[in-house]
Amino acid sequence: MAMKIRLARGGSKKRPFYRIVAADSRMPRDGRYIEKLGIYNPLLPKDSEDRVKMDLERVKYWLGEGATPTDRISRMLEAAGVLEKKERNNPNKAVPGKKATERAEEKAAKAAAAAEAAAAPVEEAPAEEPETEDSAAE
Known part of the structure; x- marks a missing residue:
């Protein structure tokens, strides 16, 4: 029998509450379980000691039994x-999506075009004096 230590959901809609249970892996998530090992309330703040409560002796027992x-x-x-602690590696997490890469390519192309235009010699037209009220009156 393949044993799992997992969460079984309880609580009402949008108010989750979980039991930490030892169950046969073939049973449904909220279905029959062998033993309740603790509780988990995700609505409480992360630093609250009531957020996760477990009977660690029983958890160690089930881990020893192969759960x-x-x-x-x-x-x-x-x-x-x-x-x-396990070393977790998710190399795809930092890779941007398709839209983000397209936007980055467009931005790089615009920047390259702007740099090219700035580097090209620009012929300046002779500067004209702006008209003022005094010169318009003459």
């Missing part, structure tokens, strides 16, 4: 000091 935590639970366990 695999989900990514969110593993981050919570890393913060609690139960698991060691």
